[in-house]
Amino acid sequence: MNDKIPLQEWAPAEVEELDLYEKREKIYTRKIEGFFQKIRQYSGWPLLLGYFVLPWLQWDDRQAVLFDLPARKFYIFGLTIWPQDLSILALLLIIAAFGLFLVTTVAGRVWCGYTCPQTVWTAIFMWIEQKVEGTRNQRIKLDKQEWSLQKLAKKSAKHGMWLWVAFSTGFTFVGYFTPVYELGWQVYSFSMPLTPLSWVVFFTLATYINAGWMREQVCRHMCPYARFQSVMFDPETLIVSYNPNRGEPRGSRKKGTQPSDLGACVDCQLCVQVCPTGIDIRDGLxxxxxxxxxxxxACDSIMEKMNYPKGLISYTTENAIKTNTVEHGVKLLRPKVLVYSTVLCVMASVFAWRVFSIESLELNVLRDRQAVNAAVAPGMVENRYTLKIVNKNDESKLISLSLDAPEALQLVGAKQIELQPAEVVSFPVRVQAPIEQVTGLVLPIVFVISDGNRQYTHESRFIRSER
Ligand code: SF4
Ligand code: SF4
Known part of the structure; x- marks a missing residue:
């Protein structure tokens, strides 16, 4: 009996290869003028100007805004923030975060659309692209063309200008952390040290790649804000939305006509062609x-040409869409708005209080535990201390030192010290007293320093210890 199992030819089943990453389709945006484009320009230019000019401003013979990381001091006009005052910066970040939450709850993603650096720099790069390579159709045609001298010249000019803007951006950014005039001279004389050079190159490339090549990909795949903004949204948050009740069914028609079986959308695709992220707003939020x-x-310009009322695409709210209310106002009395506003006011008040309470001198006292009674005359008791004095001023200060303590306790040694601008000194001092005049084992004492205008104090203890 043949009990062998017949072998069959085996062939692997055909496996369809799946691409896990969607291929990016280049977006060719069409230029559009209009009310909101003007707002973008008017809000973008002052911000750009501020960014590029700020590090070059001087204040009291130094850079007005400088985050000096090696010296661990931040200069913001008249304010000098020392490491011990860093809570001010933390407060500033909290205020910025809650400011963003509040604005997002009320007005949606206006930060993204109008002021985010990715949006602003992408707009600059797109503007250069349009100036060099022409309109949307001309750019599509140019990209499809075979390489020629003309294409090479246009592409080189565009990338050259992009790199120039990217370099200016990277250089300026590093100029907030390194004295910018020095940095400028180093660029001019090709003598920039490796560390600032690598940062300038890094930020130049980051700007060039993000604004020139990645563009909407940064917003779509890299920016975390896009992902968690929905937490701040509520049904009264402003969103850009298409009104399907008015627009559908869409369809083309002759100018000025309104067929009874069609809505207001003429299906011209202009809203899609101007969109920097390449989406069709008619598909919903x-x-x-x-x-x-x-x-x-874009849509308003079409509505105008067709003699239809504007606002087929508009800023609206989820509630307004649900109730089909065309006229809608911004409702501010909402729980999220009230909570964010309250936190923002509290934080702003704490911030103002912290800024106005920054001391220009700082005193810390450390008692030397090992040196009680070391090498003093018989019948005397001595304690040693190290005073750490920080001069946070931009000018030198003559500091006088005194002691607020029972009469028998005396300071021994120098009682004046000159501090250079922004100097930190450790100053050893000794306190002595005849032992029979010291009543008690531990006496509270207070060290006092004065710059002639104001006194700064620090409490410590004097320990009596018999030898
Ligand atoms: S759909 Fe596009 S063009 Fe319209 S607001 Fe959103 S990102 Fe801008
Ligand atoms: S621009 Fe307006 S009319 Fe044209 S397709 Fe978009 S929504 Fe329709």
Missing amino acids: QYECIACALCID
Whole structure:
């Protein structure tokens, strides 16, 4: 009996290869003018100007805004923030975060659409692209063309200008952390040390790649804000939205006509062509939408040409869409708005109090535990201390030192010290007393320093210990 199992030819089943990453399709945006585009320009220019000019400003013979990391001191105009005052910066970050939460709750992603550096720099890079390579159709045509001298010249000019803007951005950014005039001279004389050079190169490349090549990919895949902003949204938050009740069914038609079986959308695709993230707002609210409102400008221009009322795409709210209310106002009395506003006010008050209470001198006292009664005359008791005095001023200070203690306790040694601007000194001092005049084992004492205008104190203890 043949009990062998017949072997069959085995062939692997055909496996369809799946690409886990969607291929990026280049977005060719169309230029559009309009009300919201003007707001973007008017809000973007002052911010850009501020960014590029701020590090070059001087204040009291030094850079007005300088985050001097090696010296661990931050200069912001007249304010010098020392490491011990870093809570001020932490407060500033908390205020910025809650400010962003509040603005997002009320007005949606206006930060993304109007002021985010990624949006602003991408807009600059797009503007250069349009100036060099032409309109949307010309750019599409150019990219499809075979390489020629003309194409090479245009591409080189565009990338050259992009790199120049990217370098200016990277250089300016590093100029907030390194004295910018020195940095400028180092660039001019090709003598920049390796550390600042690597940072300038890093930020230049980051700007060039993010604003020139990645663009909407940063907003879609890299920015965490796009992902968690929904937590701040509520049904009264402003969003950019298409009104399907008015627009559908969409369809083309002759100018000025309104067929009875069609809505207001003429299906011209202009709202899609101007969108920097390449989405169709008619598909509903999408996380890729950065609320730049360019589609509103585009659609309004079409509505105007068709003699239809504007606002087919508009800033609206989820509640207004649900109730089909065209006229809607911004409702501010909402729980989230009230909570964020309250936290913001509290934080701003704490911040103001911290800024105004920054001391220009700082005194710390450390008692030397090992040196009680070391090498003093018989019948005397001595304690030693180290005074750490910080001069946070930009000018030198003559400091006088005194002791607020029972009469028998005396300071021994120098009682004046000159501190250079921004100097930190450790100053050893001795306190002595005849032992029979010291009543008690531990006496509270207070060290006092004065710059002639104000006194600064620090409490310590005097320990009586018989030898
Ligand atoms: S859908 Fe409109 S608002 Fe949103 S990103 Fe595109 S153009 Fe800007
Ligand atoms: S721009 Fe306006 S009319 Fe044109 S497709 Fe978009 S929504 Fe429709």
